[in-house]
Amino acid sequence: MLELIQDDGGVTVSSEQLARRGHTTAAQVRKDLSHFGSFGKRGLGYSVDELRDRLRIILGLDRVWRVILVGAGRIGSALFEYPDFKKRGYDCVAVVDSDPAKIGEKWGERVIRPAEELESLIKELHAALVILAVPASAAQLVAERSVNAGVRGILNFAPVQIQVPEDIPVENVNLVMELEALSFQITRALTP
Amino acid sequence: MLELIQDDGGVTVSSEQLARRGHTTAAQVRKDLSHFGSFGKRGLGYSVDELRDRLRIILGLDRVWRVILVGAGRIGSALFEYPDFKKRGYDCVAVVDSDPAKIGEKWGERVIRPAEELESLIKELHAALVILAVPASAAQLVAERSVNAGVRGILNFAPVQIQVPEDIPVENVNLVMELEALSFQITRALTP
DNA sequence: ACTTTCTTGTGAATCTTTTCACAAGCGGCT
DNA sequence: AGCCGCTTGTGAAAAGATTCACAAGAAAGT
Numbered sequence: 001m002l003e004l005i006q007d008d009g010g011v012t013v014s015s016e017q018l019a020r021r022g023h024t025t026a027a028q029v030r031k032d033l034s035h036f037g038s039f040g041k042r043g044l045g046y047s048v049d050e051l052r053d054r055l056r057i058i059l060g061l062d063r064v065w066r067v068i069l070v071g072a073g074r075i076g077s078a079l080f081e082y083p084d085f086k087k088r089g090y091d092c093v094a095v096v097d098s099d100p101a102k103i104g105e106k107w108g109e110r111v112i113r114p115a116e117e118l119e120s121l122i123k124e125l126h127a128a129l130v131i132l133a134v135p136a137s138a139a140q141l142v143a144e145r146s147v148n149a150g151v152r153g154i155l156n157f158a159p160v161q162i163q164v165p166e167d168i169p170v171e172n173v174n175l176v177m178e179l180e181a182l183s184f185q186i187t188r189a190l191t192p
Numbered sequence: 193m194l195e196l197i198q199d200d201g202g203v204t205v206s207s208e209q210l211a212r213r214g215h216t217t218a219a220q221v222r223k224d225l226s227h228f229g230s231f232g233k234r235g236l237g238y239s240v241d242e243l244r245d246r247l248r249i250i251l252g253l254d255r256v257w258r259v260i261l262v263g264a265g266r267i268g269s270a271l272f273e274y275p276d277f278k279k280r281g282y283d284c285v286a287v288v289d290s291d292p293a294k295i296g297e298k299w300g301e302r303v304i305r306p307a308e309e310l311e312s313l314i315k316e317l318h319a320a321l322v323i324l325a326v327p328a329s330a331a332q333l334v335a336e337r338s339v340n341a342g343v344r345g346i347l348n349f350a351p352v353q354i355q356v357p358e359d360i361p362v363e364n365v366n367l368v369m370e371l372e373a374l375s376f377q378i379t380r381a382l383t384p
Numbered sequence: 385a386c387t388t389t390c391t392t393g394t395g396a397a398t399c400t401t402t403t404c405a406c407a408a409g410c411g412g413c414t
Numbered sequence: 415a416g417c418c419g420c421t422t423g424t425g426a427a428a429a430g431a432t433t434c435a436c437a438a439g440a441a442a443g444t
Contacts, residue, residue, distance in 0.1 A: 001353075004352075014390085014391065014392090015391075015392075016391085021353060022353055023353055023355075025432080025433075026391090027432070027433055027434075027435095028431095028432065028433085030391095030392065030393065030394085031393090031394085031431090031432075031433090033393095034392090034393060034394070038392085038393070039392095040391075040392050040393080041391080041392075041439085041440065041441095042390080042391055042392040042393080042438070042439040042440055042441095043389080043390045043391050043392075043439065043440040043441060044390080044391070044392085044440065044441075045390090045391065045392080046392090058376070058379075059372050059375055059376045059379070060375040060376055060378060060379030060380075061372065061375060065371070065375055067371075074269065074270040074273045074274070075270045075274075077266065077270070078266040078267045078269065078270035079367065081266045082266070082267075082367060082368075084351065084367075084368050085367075085368070088368050088371070088372075090368075090371055128378065129371065129374055152374075152378045153374035153375075153377065153378050154374075155370055155371060155374060159276065160196075161193075161213060161214055161215055163215075167381065169373070169374050169377035169378065171370045171371075171373050171374055173365060173367070173370060175271065175274060175276075175277075175365070176274075176276050176277070176280045176282075178347055178363045178365060179257070179259075179280070179282055179321065179347060179363075180251050180253065180280075181361070181363050182321055182344075182345035182346075182347060182361050182363055183251055183252040183253060183257055183345075184250070184251045184252055185345065185361035186252060186320065186344045186345050186361065187250075187251070187252030188252075189359065206420085206421065206422090207421075207422075208421085217402080217403075218421090219402075219403055219404075219405095220401095220402070220403085222421090222422065222423065222424085223401090223402075223403090223423085223424085225422095225423090226422090226423055226424070230422085230423065231422095232421075232422050232423080233409085233410065233411095233421080233422075234408070234409040234410055234420080234421050234422040234423080235409065235410040235411060235419080235420050235421050235422075236410065236411075236420080236421070236422085237420090237421065237422080238422090385444100386443105386444085387442105387443090387444080388441105388442085388443080388444100389440100389441090389442085389443100390439100390440085390441085390442105391438105391439090391440085392437105392438085392439080392440095393436105393437095393438090393439105394435100394436095394437095395434105395435095395436095395437105396433105396434085396435090397432105397433085397434070397435100398431100398432080398433070398434085399430105399431080399432070399433085400429105400430080400431070400432085401428105401429080401430070401431085402427105402428080402429070402430085403426105403427085403428070403429080404425105404426085404427070404428085405424100405425095405426090405427095406423105406424095406425095407422105407423095407424095407425105408421105408422085408423090408424105409420105409421090409422080409423105410419105410420085410421085410422095411418105411419095411420090412417105412418090412419090413416105413417085413418085413419105414415105414416090414417085414418100
């Protein structure tokens, strides 16, 4: 949001304006930000540039994160080509798949590597994150292997809840569950 | 989760077991379920079959939801091919794109339709949901057009917060933001 | 210099969610 | 029939999140 405001030439922004854009309240914006420090000027609001930079540091976006993509199927391919990816500081340093037919295939500058090399690739390329774009049945094993090889966080697209040590953050994206959340809300509105 | 337990031959399941699988607590499972009724048997737990069926009704999954996919790019294609999609009761009744080069292309049984037909397709095919797999710049307009044509819910993959009437549920999937959530958690653990 | 107009940062109040803890109920075993 | 081992459903307590509301500070105009 701050970058969009920058593009529009905005120099300062109030909690009220941020709240409207982000579908929340001004008090919420201020409380949340105050958690990390005091970034605004009374009477003026927040400097867009400064707030953006401070948030980038808080979110750990002031460095490049090396990512390994596991699974070169449809979802993997969509992610790999996603343009905002590299722009945002996420560098996909390797793509891995277990299908012999896919190994060796070229995706841009990367060649698809066999799944057995997962651990060595994580170590050699110093990957901090893995993206799991594999079937549900393979997700738990790949997650364990990744954690053992030193990965620090996991983005999981498989529709299962994977179990990892609690100091390893996991974010889940479950497309069917998102649709089900919509179905529920629509249904509930009809039958109160 | 209940379906996985069914596949494993489980007949009853306790709140404790569900909690372990779902990474939550037994009390939470019971409180949440009690919100919708009383489904368990004391001393025994929940009947897997019965609970599954009841939840399907609560979530509105006891019917087929017609979905229109807007945007036939990488993400759209990954979603369209996603196998669980149809299995789960979501029927993609049309695919729409604004790129003349793509219009007319065949995806399985569907032919990609021009974006101008969005409203008429929603009405004629009685689509309840749209999936927005379009660039950020197009998302707001497509959302408005969809709502005006009678859509009841939106799954938004564009990295913007779209503004629609508050009785229309919107679920957002923002891939970069998921990665940023991981970066934040890892960074925070390092600098407490 | 003073007044007006904004807007932050934050304690206090309110609202919501989660956890605790236990009576009540079910099935199996003796 | 009576007891024992489990597990639910749920009030009550605790924890957490959001909203309120206002003093304090900053700029701009007079």
